[in-house]
Amino acid sequence: MMPLERLLIEFLLNFVARDELNAFLRSPQNTATLIGGLIAISGALLGSFLLLRGMSLASDAISHTVLLGIVVAFLLMTRVFGLEGDTSSPWLIAGASLAGVGTVLLTELLYRSGLVRQDAALGLAFPLLFAIAVILVSRFVDDVHLDEDAVLVGEIGLAWANTNSHCFENCESVTVDEDHPAARMTRLCVNCRELGISPRDESAEFVEVCGNCGDYSPARAWSAGLLELEPALVFFPKSIAATLVMTLLTLAFVLLFYKELKLTTFDGALAQALGFRPAVMNYCLMALVSLVAVGAFDAVGSILVIAFFIIPPAAAYLLTDRLALMLLLSPLVGAAGAFFGYDLARGQVFGILPVADGIGLINRAFGLALVEAWDSSISASMVLMIFMLFLLAWVFSPRYGLISTALRRVNSRRRFADQVVLAHIRNHQGSPQAASELRIATLHVHFRWTPRRMGRVLARLRALGLIRIVNGGAVLTERGEARAQAFRRTMLGANNLPDVS
Amino acid sequence: MKATRAPSHEDRRVWLVIGGIALISLLLIPLSQALFGLRFTYTVRVVALGGAILGFISGALGCFAVLRGESLLGDALSHAALPGVAIAFLLAGRELSALLIGAGIASWLSLRFVAALLATTRIKRDTALGIVLASFFAAGIALLAYIQSIPDASQAGLDHFIFGQAAAIIESDVRLASGAGLVVLCMLALFWKEFKLVTFDAEFAGANGFRTGLINTLLSTLIVVTIVLGLQLAGVILMVGMLIAPGIAARQWTNKLEQMVILAAVFGAFTGGAGAVISALDSDIPTGPMIIVVAFILVLLSLALAPGRGILWRQLRMRANRRVFAALNTRRDLYRYALAHGAADSPVPDDFIRGVGDRSAELGLRQLQAESQATLGEAGWQLSESGIELARRDRRNQRLWALYRRYAHELSLPSVTEDREAEIASLLPADAVAKLEAKLAERADA
Numbered sequence: 034m035m036p037l038e039r040l041l042i043e044f045l046l047n048f049v050a051r052d053e054l055n056a057f058l059r060s061p062q063n064t065a066t067l068i069g070g071l072i073a074i075s076g077a078l079l080g081s082f083l084l085l086r087g088m089s090l091a092s093d094a095i096s097h098t099v100l101l102g103i104v105v106a107f108l109l110m111t112r113v114f115g116l117e118g119d120t121s122s123p124w125l126i127a128g129a130s131l132a133g134v135g136t137v138l139l140t141e142l143l144y145r146s147g148l149v150r151q152d153a154a155l156g157l158a159f160p161l162l163f164a165i166a167v168i169l170v171s172r173f174v175d176d177v178h179l180d181e182d183a184v185l186v187g188e189i190g191l192a193w194a195n196t197n198s199h200c201f202e203n204c205e206s207v208t209v210d211e212d213h214p215a216a217r218m219t220r221l222c223v224n225c226r227e228l229g230i231s232p233r234d235e236s237a238e239f240v241e242v243c244g245n246c247g248d249y250s251p252a253r254a255w256s257a258g259l260l261e262l263e264p265a266l267v268f269f270p271k272s273i274a275a276t277l278v279m280t281l282l283t284l285a286f287v288l289l290f291y292k293e294l295k296l297t298t299f300d301g302a303l304a305q306a307l308g309f310r311p312a313v314m315n316y317c318l319m320a321l322v323s324l325v326a327v328g329a330f331d332a333v334g335s336i337l338v339i340a341f342f343i344i345p346p347a348a349a350y351l352l353t354d355r356l357a358l359m360l361l362l363s364p365l366v367g368a369a370g371a372f373f374g375y376d377l378a379r380g381q382v383f384g385i386l387p388v389a390d391g392i393g394l395i396n397r398a399f400g401l402a403l404v405e406a407w408d409s410s411i412s413a414s415m416v417l418m419i420f421m422l423f424l425l426a427w428v429f430s431p432r433y434g435l436i437s438t439a440l441r442r443v444n445s446r447r448r449f450a451d452q453v454v455l456a457h458i459r460n461h462q463g464s465p466q467a468a469s470e471l472r473i474a475t476l477h478v479h480f481r482w483t484p485r486r487m488g489r490v491l492a493r494l495r496a497l498g499l500i501r502i503v504n505g506g507a508v509l510t511e512r513g514e515a516r517a518q519a520f521r522r523t524m525l526g527a528n529n530l531p532d533v534s
Numbered sequence: 535m536k537a538t539r540a541p542s543h544e545d546r547r548v549w550l551v552i553g554g555i556a557l558i559s560l561l562l563i564p565l566s567q568a569l570f571g572l573r574f575t576y577t578v579r580v581v582a583l584g585g586a587i588l589g590f591i592s593g594a595l596g597c598f599a600v601l602r603g604e605s606l607l608g609d610a611l612s613h614a615a616l617p618g619v620a621i622a623f624l625l626a627g628r629e630l631s632a633l634l635i636g637a638g639i640a641s642w643l644s645l646r647f648v649a650a651l652l653a654t655t656r657i658k659r660d661t662a663l664g665i666v667l668a669s670f671f672a673a674g675i676a677l678l679a680y681i682q683s684i685p686d687a688s689q690a691g692l693d694h695f696i697f698g699q700a701a702a703i704i705e706s707d708v709r710l711a712s713g714a715g716l717v718v719l720c721m722l723a724l725f726w727k728e729f730k731l732v733t734f735d736a737e738f739a740g741a742n743g744f745r746t747g748l749i750n751t752l753l754s755t756l757i758v759v760t761i762v763l764g765l766q767l768a769g770v771i772l773m774v775g776m777l778i779a780p781g782i783a784a785r786q787w788t789n790k791l792e793q794m795v796i797l798a799a800v801f802g803a804f805t806g807g808a809g810a811v812i813s814a815l816d817s818d819i820p821t822g823p824m825i826i827v828v829a830f831i832l833v834l835l836s837l838a839l840a841p842g843r844g845i846l847w848r849q850l851r852m853r854a855n856r857r858v859f860a861a862l863n864t865r866r867d868l869y870r871y872a873l874a875h876g877a878a879d880s881p882v883p884d885d886f887i888r889g890v891g892d893r894s895a896e897l898g899l900r901q902l903q904a905e906s907q908a909t910l911g912e913a914g915w916q917l918s919e920s921g922i923e924l925a926r927r928d929r930r931n932q933r934l935w936a937l938y939r940r941y942a943h944e945l946s947l948p949s950v951t952e953d954r955e956a957e958i959a960s961l962l963p964a965d966a967v968a969k970l971e972a973k974l975a976e977r978a979d980a
Contacts, residue, residue, distance in 0.1 A: 089661040090606060146845060148837055153782055156605035160775030161830045164823035167697060167772075172818045185696065186675055336613075336771065337675070340668030347661050378676075403624055410679035416672035423665065433655055 038274045039199050042267050051201070051265055062375050064193035064270050069374060069415050071276040072329045073367025075283035076341030077349075079322050081363050084346040085298045085356070086315075090155060092322055092342035094140060095133040097159035099326045100184060100335040101166040102132025108173055126275075126327045133323025134316065136162065163335075187334035190378075190411045192272045198252035202265035207254040209246050215259055217244045272331055279328040286321055287360065290314070295356055333412035340416040341367055348419075348426040351433045366422050374415025380407040450490045452520045453480070455499060458507050459517040471506040547841060548793045555804050562808060570815050578814045584708040585806030585825065588764050591715040592773075593780035593802020594722065595760040597795045598753060600781035601733050605774065606660065607648070607754075610667040612761045612773035614644030616674025619695045619765075620681060628692075630707055630766075634714075637695070637762045644670050645754055671770070698769030698822025711763050718756050718763075722795075729753050730791055767806065768822040779829035780805065786840035805829040856894070857901050862928070862955070864898025868908060868917055869925035878922045881913035934958045934970045937977075945969050 045054060057063050083089050106128035136158060143154035170184070209216055220239045222232045230237060249257060251264040287294065297304040297311040304311045322342070329338045349363035373383055380388045388407040396403055428435045457479065461470040470479065477487035491507070494500045499513035509517060566572040574582075599608050615637035622636025644666045651662040678692060694702055722729065728749045731739040740746045761773055768776040784798035809825030838846045867887060872880045888895050899915065902908040907921030917925060935954045938947065947966045959967050 084661055087658055087660060089664045093664060146837065148786060148843055149782055150603055152603055153600055153605040153778060156609055156774050156778050157782060157830065157833060160772045160826050164772055164775065164826035167820060167823040168827070171820050337668065337672055339664060340672060343661060343664035343668060347657055347665055350657065351655060401625070404684045407680060408683045409676045413672040413675035413679065416668060417676055420669035420672070427655065435654060438654065
């Protein structure tokens with residue numbers, strides 16, 4: 034990752050000054066938003082295809098196993114190979130991704146045995162794998178990076194503090210040895226503890242020990258005051274590069290294989306017949322989902338990550354019918370959720386409404402004494418904001434939203450009422466029963482409507498200029514006649530009916 | 535009707551399994567004492583008892599989730615309980631019954647939320663479950679983080695609801711769980727017929743005037759209550775395993791709902807108790823995950839061993855079938871070759887007969903040899919007398935079937951499904967066979 038980060042920074046330095054970049058990256062909010070946004074983008078892109086394939090919960094299965102993969106790989110690295118346990122090591126990522134694909138295979142195997150339903154196979158597989166992972170964590174791992182809390186929520190809020198330093202100018206590494214002028218020598222009593230004597234005792238023996246010897250990277254050398262010229266340093270959070278690579282991979286996959294993905298998603302049989310190999314596409318997709326789940330583990334933990342896969346595509350699915358647009362909208366929703374999520378964690382909804390006010394309101398309304406300062410988990414808040422955006426899409430979507438659906442229903446009910454009344458009038462106009470059938474005062478009886486409803490419909494028809502009232506009876510105007518004719522033709526298939534008029 | 539039916543083979547099997555489980559549980563106590571030096575202190579007894587009771591209830595109710603294809607609904611409902619726990623804590627403090635009521639309300643709301651999403655949008659079921667699971671869980675996590683940020687709140691133990699903390703179960707918890715569980719089980723018994731009907735044929739139930747919507751809601755509510763009770767033990771993430779694993783295991787042993795529910799309850803009780811006892815052996819083994827592992831072992835054993843459905847028996851049956859068919863085909867090959875080269879007992883070169891088939895020739899020859907239907911001599915394979923007799927009967931049978939296919943209509947024979955490997959006399963009445971035999975003789979003359 035290091036050379037890659039360096040390239041990236043050099044690229045960025047063409048546009049911004051070094052100090053600005055450092056200041057930007059030092060802010061927990063910027064780093065967290067950036068990482069959350071990148072995860073949201075890659076998750077939403079892959080999740081869109083999962084949703085359309087009816088496999089949303091595959092991400093659930095994968096995210097649970099990924100934990101097991103990480104724990105096993107972590108234990109192998111630290112216990113067997115004696116490497117340093119680092120949850121962003123490429124070996125660990127590769128192992129855990131393999132485990133993710135493995136789960137999909139396992140559930141498929143369980144399901145193919147024909148003894149267990151598909152949902153039961155999933156419901157059986159993930160708790161088990163997760164349970165094993167939790168047992169392993171609490172039994173064998175004492176590392177802060179892998180405790181149960183990190184599993185749940187990740188450490189996105191701390192991502193800014195875990196950096197690689199990159200030096201661009203005045204890069205002087207310093208080696209401090211005992212002869213170096215800056216070496217701090219201290220005297221250490223070697224036999225005090227053994228003999229149980231105080232260092233002031235006569236028989237105490239001392240050695241000179243250098244307290245600050247060692248190799249200093251430019252960054253450490255500068256902060257220790259060993260350099261005269263300040264090195265041009267950029268501190269780059271480790272997680273950003275990893276998530277960026279992940280996102281670029283995802284983007285490249287979706288762009289390169291857009292046609293194949295689209296075809297295998299919507300018509301697997303046709304794809305197979307044309308020689309596109311839907312199964313290969315499927316496993317590639319699952320491998321990428323695993324990769325993203327592993328990459329996101331550090332930042333958002335192993336359970337919340339499924340929200341990034343499922344919710345933004347669902348919101349986009351409510352907004353559009355077109356795949357390309359969906360692939361554009363769902364990352365937007367995810368990234369917006371990540372952006373506003375940080376604010377929510379610090380107590381601001383959409384950056385304007387303080388949560389504290391809301392809690393205060395609840396306190397006053399119910400006579401409670403809840404603490405008003407709201408300081409919460411960042412990753413969970415990001416998920417909540419994404420969910421809130423989903424709710425907005427659900428309510429306000431122009432085509433599938435609650436409001437537009439309700440409006441459409443009201444409209445069509447209204448239009449239908451208009452049309453049957455018009456048709457009724459047209460049927461009876463000029464017939465012997467016209468007087469009794471078309472009397473305004475009793476018209477509602479023929480429809481078994483309430484008088485109020487009939488009154489509303491008639492008022493509307495009159496306002497539209499479709500009927501007139503003549504001597505307490507309803508009469509079609511010319512336009513009304515034309516409308517009733519059109520209704521007959523379209524709704525009743527007038528060609529098949531004898532003309533009664 | 536049920537009372538008059540004699541207990542079948544299957545009934546006995548279920549009782550045998552239950553007896554076996556009881557025996558193992560009884561053995562587990564002295565075994566763990568002797569081998570691992572576990573002392574059944576008051577705490578361990580309470581936890582094991584609590585685990586068994588909760589396991590019993592979730593096993594019984596979980597059957598319905600499994601049969602209705604709602605396993606993942608259980609997953610979503612259990613995750614969704616978390617914000618309820620947190621809010622109840624904020625409102626009422628650390629009172630277990632309040633926390634459970636909060637959990638129940640949240641998880642019930644999530645159930646309605648899923649239903650609303652499905653009713654008003656085109657989002658599919660699995661996506662809706664994923665949305666609810668993730669967002670409710672996130673709300674719970676956010677609330678827990680908020681609670682932890684409150685300086686002097688006695689929030690210790692709240693996060694037990696995430697992974698479960700059986701060790702924290704005390705006697706009053708067990709009493710509460712048994713009381714609530716008893717109510718759940720009573721409801722189950724009371725509405726048994728209705729639940730059974732909507733589970734297996736909701737449309738039929740609706741057509742017969744049962745209010746399926748109401749019954750479904752009641753059943754789902756009972757499942758919610760079960761999940762909420764089990765949360766202390768298994769935690770929100772793993773609860774689904776405790777709910778459905780016993781049901782899946784029990785499903786393998788029986789085809790009857792009554793037996794399945796009883797068996798699943800026993801399995802659940804065993805897993806709950808055994809998981810609690812095992813995790814008491816080492817303070818580093820968390821109880822909830824251990825229970826899930828035990829449950830999965832039970833599922834694996836059931837999948838492998840259950841008579842009839844089990845993978846092991848299926849494999850054995852398939853191997854036996856393969857052997858029988860290989861022998862049959864090889865005997866036919868031998869017979870045909872022998873007839874073409876003289877008499878029925880003329881030898882068939884070994885490399886020829888092996889070259890004809892694939893691995894199945896090898897298998898068939900071995901089987902024929904074992905049944906002394908064929909022997910390997912100097913010149914090759916030779917059918918023995920019994921082998922020739924069988925081959926002749928088989929060929930005759932094949933011919934009769936061929937004639938049946940051709941003349942069934944002409945001779946107005948009864949219509950049966952053709953099964954060429956079966957003895958024709960076992961499927962057709964004697965007079966029909968006689969007609970076919972006459973036909974055969976007639977054609978042999980011609």
